[in-house]
Amino acid sequence: MTAEQDLEKAARKLVEQYRITLLLATAGGAGSFYQMKDWWGKMESFPVRTKDxxxxxxxxxxALLxxxxxKGKxxxxxxxxxxxxxxxxxECSGSSGDDSERCDSVAGYIGGDSRIDARWREGG
Incomplete structure (x- = not known):
């Protein structure tokens, strides 16, 4: 959508050109980014034992939305x-994988599952 190589500049250009209120982008292990009219921010990620x-x-x-x-966070x-x-x-083996307990905790997190919250306190 833009020839700009710098993510922040590209995001700012898109927000201005298309009058976007909030632009969100994910970048895998590099985290995620957001751009609003005058705000730019990066949200860090943590190491993952990726299965799928x-x-x-x-x-x-x-979860973000x-x-x-x-919650107004x-x-x-x-x-x-x-x-x-x-x-x-x-970290789950897919929708029909063998990690059903771990995958169930993903759904439980939306309701406040402390097992996933603990990942952030422990650093990943």
Whole structure:
């Protein structure tokens, strides 16, 4: 959508050109980024023991949007929570894999599952 190689400059250009209120981008292990009219921010990620990335982006954005819309939390806070849900999902063997207990905890996180919250306190 833009020839700009610098992510921050590209995001700013898109926000201005298309009058986007909030632009969010994920970058795998490099974390995620957000751009608003005058705000740019990066949300860190943590190491992942990846088995399957199917649905990770959906999980990230679902948890992030839930945090913003239902809980009124700030982007850096919900970005970390979104990443924690996506990371937990990536460590599962897919939708029909053998990690059903771990995958069930991803769904439980939305309801406040402390096992996933602990990942952030422990550093990943």
């Amino acid at each position: 990335t199917t649905g990770a982006g959906d999980a990230f954005f679902g 839930y945090g913003v819309l239902e 700030a982007l850096p806070v919900v970005g970390r929570r979104g990443a924690s849900v996506a990371i937990a999902l990536c």
